[in-house]
Amino acid sequence: MPPETRTARVTAEDVAGGFRCGDSALDDFFARHARSNDERGIGRTYVWRRPAAAPAGLPDVLGYYTLSMTAIGSAFVAVATLEKLPKYPIPAALIGRLAADERTRGSGLRVGETLLFDAFVRVVAAAENVGCFGVVVDAKNESAEAFYRKYDFTTVDETQWPRKMFIAMGTVRRMFDAA
Amino acid sequence: MRLEATVPDSRAQAVESLANELGLSKSQVVDEAVSIFIQAVTAVRGGRRLVAVAADAAQGPDCLIMTPTLSALEWTSRSEPLQVSVEALERVRKLIAEPPAPGARARAAAARFKAGSR
Numbered sequence: 001m002p003p004e005t006r007t008a009r010v011t012a013e014d015v016a017g018g019f020r021c022g023d024s025a026l027d028d029f030f031a032r033h034a035r036s037n038d039e040r041g042i043g044r045t046y047v048w049r050r051p052a053a054a055p056a057g058l059p060d061v062l063g064y065y066t067l068s069m070t071a072i073g074s075a076f077v078a079v080a081t082l083e084k085l086p087k088y089p090i091p092a093a094l095i096g097r098l099a100a101d102e103r104t105r106g107s108g109l110r111v112g113e114t115l116l117f118d119a120f121v122r123v124v125a126a127a128e129n130v131g132c133f134g135v136v137v138d139a140k141n142e143s144a145e146a147f148y149r150k151y152d153f154t155t156v157d158e159t160q161w162p163r164k165m166f167i168a169m170g171t172v173r174r175m176f177d178a179a
Numbered sequence: 180m181r182l183e184a185t186v187p188d189s190r191a192q193a194v195e196s197l198a199n200e201l202g203l204s205k206s207q208v209v210d211e212a213v214s215i216f217i218q219a220v221t222a223v224r225g226g227r228r229l230v231a232v233a234a235d236a237a238q239g240p241d242c243l244i245m246t247p248t249l250s251a252l253e254w255t256s257r258s259e260p261l262q263v264s265v266e267a268l269e270r271v272r273k274l275i276a277e278p279p280a281p282g283a284r285a286r287a288a289a290a291r292f293k294a295g296s297r
Contacts, residue, residue, distance in 0.1 A: 003292055003293045005247075006295070009245075009250075041226070041253065041254075041256070041257055042257070043254070044250075044253070044254040067254055068254060068257065068258075068259060069254070069255045069256075069257060069258040069259070070258060070259050070260070070261040071258050071259075071260050071261065072261045072263060072268065072271055073260060073261070073262060073263075073268070074262060074263055074264060074265050074267070074268040089260060090268075090271060090272070090275070091258065092261075092271075093255075094259070094261070110288075110291070113288050113291070113292075114292060114295070116288075117288060117289060117292035118292070120289075121292075122247075122250075122251065125247055125248070125251055126251035126252075126254070126255050129248060129251055129252060129255070130251070130252075130255045132255070133271075133275045134271070134274065134275060136261065150284055150285070151284070151285045151288060152279065152281050152282055152285045154270065154274060154279075156263065156267040156268075156270040156271055156274075157263055157264060157266075157267040159264070164261075164263055164267060166270070166271050166274055167274070168274045168275045168278035168279075169275075169278070170275070170278025171274075171278040171279055171280070171281050171285075172281075174278070174280060174281050175281040175285050175286055175288075175289040176289050176293070178281060178286045178289070
């Protein structure tokens with residue numbers, strides 16, 4: 001039996017709650033675009049709401065992440081070593097954004113880790129129905145890259161920021177099998 | 180045709196009580212449930228959502244009906260291309276072909292997540 005997710009789709013009430021993680025781009029996305037993107041099907045936003053048993057003083061939304069599908073390809077494949085590479089884009093899940101409210105720091109709730117594994121559970125379930133070979137993240141800075149590396153993501157492109165990082169479905173499934 | 184399925188006890192009990200309550204056989208309950216699920220999957224694949232519409236305003240707002248599978252189908256129905264270098268694509272391909280075993284920290288985190296969802 002797969003573990004249960006702890007998040008839910010973002011609602012207008014979640015957005016009105018005043019989420020802040022300290023990164024203005026992520027805060028702004030949540031306040032202005034998370035709900036509309038979700039409604040238009042551009043990408044899902046999942047929020048982890050404060051559990052009833054959580055310590056007082058925590059915000060209503062502890063953190064959020066966005067999930068969408070992507071197809072990894074290279075514009076240069078045609079002129080490169082075509083025979084060594086797949087001739088089609090590789091379908092994968094994309095965690096475009098993942099953020100914990102700054103007021104959860106020091107709470108012991110491990111919000112970032114919980115959100116990431118919650119996303120893994122959703123992707124594992126989705127991979128049963130659609131082609132999905134792994135998970136891609138955009139690490140926007142060194143601290144984000146270190147966070148994802150801790151959970152076995154590999155940086156596949158070190159030439160630019162944000163860093164593209166990838167973890168194969170095989171590795172994700174084995175994490176849960178071994179746990 | 181006869182089908183066999185393994186479902187949680189609570190779901191099996193729900194089928195039984197619905198059959199009793201509605202005067203149907205269990206097969207009829209399962210048949211209609213599957214029929215609705217097939218319609219739901221077709222609708223979601225076509226870019227629609229499943230909603231329970233209130234007959235009158237006093238019943239409150241309309242209610243979105245979602246299951247883990249329908250939710251997954253919905254967010255996977257659109258795909259944005261991601262262009263990377265040939266070297267990056269090759270690294271991705273290798274990771275897929277030979278997925279590394281998860282490290283101790285990732286396994287511990289998965290165990291914490293599992294424990295927390297019980």
